[in-house]
Amino acid sequence: METARATGGREVAEPGKHQTGGIVLIGFMGTGKTAVGWRLARALGVPFVDTDALIEKKAAARIPEIFEQQGESGFRAIEKAVIRSLADGVRRVVATGGGAVLDPDNFAVLRSLGPVIHLKAPAETVLARTRGDSGVRPLLAGNDPLERIRSLQRERAPVYGRADHEIDTSRHTIEETVGMVKTWAESEERVIRVDLGPDSYDIVIGPEVLDRLGQRMKSFDLTGRALVVTHPGIAERYGGRTTDSLRAAGFEPDLVEVPEGEAQKSLPWAEKLYDAMLDHGMDRRSPVIALGGGVIGDLAGFAAATFLRGVPFIQVPTSLLAQVDASVGGKVAVDHRRGKNLIGAFYQPLLVLASLDTLDSLPDRELRAGMAEVIKYGVIADPGLFAYIEGRLDDILKRDRGVLAHLVARSCEIKAEVVAGDEREQGRRAILNFGHTMGHAIETQTGMLHGEAVAIGMVYAARVAERMEMLDGESVRRLIELVRRTGLPDRCDGLDVPATIETMKFDKKSVGGRPRFILPGRIGKVAVRDDVPAEYIRSVLATGN
Numbered sequence: 001m002e003t004a005r006a007t008g009g010r011e012v013a014e015p016g017k018h019q020t021g022g023i024v025l026i027g028f029m030g031t032g033k034t035a036v037g038w039r040l041a042r043a044l045g046v047p048f049v050d051t052d053a054l055i056e057k058k059a060a061a062r063i064p065e066i067f068e069q070q071g072e073s074g075f076r077a078i079e080k081a082v083i084r085s086l087a088d089g090v091r092r093v094v095a096t097g098g099g100a101v102l103d104p105d106n107f108a109v110l111r112s113l114g115p116v117i118h119l120k121a122p123a124e125t126v127l128a129r130t131r132g133d134s135g136v137r138p139l140l141a142g143n144d145p146l147e148r149i150r151s152l153q154r155e156r157a158p159v160y161g162r163a164d165h166e167i168d169t170s171r172h173t174i175e176e177t178v179g180m181v182k183t184w185a186e187s188e189e190r191v192i193r194v195d196l197g198p199d200s201y202d203i204v205i206g207p208e209v210l211d212r213l214g215q216r217m218k219s220f221d222l223t224g225r226a227l228v229v230t231h232p233g234i235a236e237r238y239g240g241r242t243t244d245s246l247r248a249a250g251f252e253p254d255l256v257e258v259p260e261g262e263a264q265k266s267l268p269w270a271e272k273l274y275d276a277m278l279d280h281g282m283d284r285r286s287p288v289i290a291l292g293g294g295v296i297g298d299l300a301g302f303a304a305a306t307f308l309r310g311v312p313f314i315q316v317p318t319s320l321l322a323q324v325d326a327s328v329g330g331k332v333a334v335d336h337r338r339g340k341n342l343i344g345a346f347y348q349p350l351l352v353l354a355s356l357d358t359l360d361s362l363p364d365r366e367l368r369a370g371m372a373e374v375i376k377y378g379v380i381a382d383p384g385l386f387a388y389i390e391g392r393l394d395d396i397l398k399r400d401r402g403v404l405a406h407l408v409a410r411s412c413e414i415k416a417e418v419v420a421g422d423e424r425e426q427g428r429r430a431i432l433n434f435g436h437t438m439g440h441a442i443e444t445q446t447g448m449l450h451g452e453a454v455a456i457g458m459v460y461a462a463r464v465a466e467r468m469e470m471l472d473g474e475s476v477r478r479l480i481e482l483v484r485r486t487g488l489p490d491r492c493d494g495l496d497v498p499a500t501i502e503t504m505k506f507d508k509k510s511v512g513g514r515p516r517f518i519l520p521g522r523i524g525k526v527a528v529r530d531d532v533p534a535e536y537i538r539s540v541l542a543t544g545n
């Protein structure tokens with residue numbers, strides 16, 4: 001987030017739900033949820049929970065006894081509490097009781113834990129697998145169990161039908177089913193809708209979605225000429241796949257290589273892109289595709305927003321920072337010699353395609369810098385995400401695709417939600433600037449990477465919040481620890497403090513020369529404050545405390 005104009009007042013926001021990147025198995029009794037669930041958990045190296053087992057533990061009674069003593073409603077109440085308790089940020093495989101998903105609140109919690117997979121089987125298979133279980137399966141009591149199973153299956157079909165994927169377990173062994181779920185979950189595309197009325201668009205996240213770019217673009221009303229804007233190094237790795245995919249879908253792509261670096265985010269380079277569009281014979285329905293990090297996204301987006309008063313724009317972000325932040329939200333800009341992002345527009349893309357495999361070649365330092373923004377989302381909106389990063393940092397730094405998929409998806413979800421509530425940055429969008437008020441000034445003063453400066457900015461904001469008695473010391477310690485473990489700086493010694501404060505005053509997000517701070521009240525919740533004593537800022541910039 002580069003610019004922000006906050007409105008007055010104190011705003012406390014807590015958007016978003018938890019999503020821990022686990023897997024949830026739903027379905028009728030006897031479809032193999034438990035048998036598949038624990039083997040799947042072992043294969044993924046995560047814990048397994050069976051909600052029925054948790055219920056029995058909580059109630060210290062077997063399920064038939066709970067039904068006998070408290071009725072089905074008593075059982076459902078315990079079930080609901082148990083399911084709610086699973087939204088604690090831990091990634092796991094969850095198998096649910098067959099009726100658990102009938103309650104919409106339960107379904108919402110389960111969906112937030114990861115993809116929901118419906119295991120199904122024909123009534124005859126269910127009967128054969130559960131025969132002799134009537135004592136422990138209260139819902140099957142009665143004299144025509146097959147008919148009872150059929151009628152319950154009919155009743156539940158619409159709810160089970162809301163799952164992300166389904167597998168008929170009567171046709172596969174348990175091991176096959178485990179393999180199918182695992183493969184599906186790893187190759188899954190996640191789609192996040194950014195809801196902006198007529199300007200709404202999808203963010204598609206997946207391991208190799210780059211190869212499906214052309215295919216995806218066919219659903220829009222576009223003419224054949226397309227311009228891909230990228231850097232030479234990225235063109236070498238991913239340019240061929242991009243243009244192949246476009247050609248296969250009937251487009252005629254041209255590719256422009258812009259040299260690396262922020263210096264190219266400029267009007268002269270925008271003009272070179274206009275030339276390329278004119279030379280390539282592009283019209284109002286010809287798309288511009290940004291293939292690269294935030295520099296390419298901002299520059300190509302700016303050119304797309306202004307050429308012929310706006311041509312279709314598609315983001316294919318390849319850096320972590322661009323995937324979780326720059327490509328979402330519709331801000332495009334070029335720099336002016338007197339300041340970054342001074343010439344720009346709000347211009348929404350038609351589509352954002354985040355291909356996780358492209359992160360494999362991202363330099364380590366850039367990956368860590370991108371993580372600063374992901375940590376930011378945890379602090380502003382989602383304690384579950386924060387805990388998830390703490391728990392999976394090694395896998396993140398090893399670029400485990402499943403873990404990265406979750407981080408990118410959850411970050412985009414949070415940003416999409418905040419942006420949808422405030423497209424043009426009048427209010428709530430300001431919370432995305434957590435860590436950026438001091439961070440930007442430090443970035444300008446020191447020339448460190450944006451994410452590195454933001455990491456310091458977040459730590460400093462947390463220290464200020466602690467001094468203002470908004471935030472407890474334990475949360476500050478957790479944030480510092482996570483920043484350090486990520487390999488990001490948590491302080492900047494030897495800063496020119498007066499110059500840094502001066503830079504802060506001229507930041508676009510300061511109002512009337514008074515910097516506005518986003519301060520955490522706890523991990524997962526922030527407030528906008530413009531009453532921070534200048535002394536606290538001076539002191540934290542000077543001493544790091």
Ligand SMILES: NC(=O)c1ccc[n+]([C@@H]2O[C@H](COP(=O)([O-])OP(=O)(O)OC[C@H]3O[C@@H](n4cnc5c(N)ncnc54)[C@H](O)[C@@H]3O)[C@@H](O)[C@H]2O)c1
Nearest residue numbers: 001231293294295296318319321322325326331358361362
């Ligand atoms: N529009 C917005 O909302 C918004 C938000 C945040 C940042 N930004 C802008 O984004 C820019 C920073 O973005 P960035 O951090 O992506 O910087 P960047 O675009 O300069 O990319 C960082 C480096 O990584 C390289 N790179 C990118 N993807 C790669 C890959 N897959 N493999 C190998 N190398 C790869 C790039 O070539 C570059 O050297 C800034 O200009 C900033 O102003 C915009």
Ligand SMILES: [Zn+2]
Nearest residue numbers: 001002373454
């Ligand atoms: Zn940022």
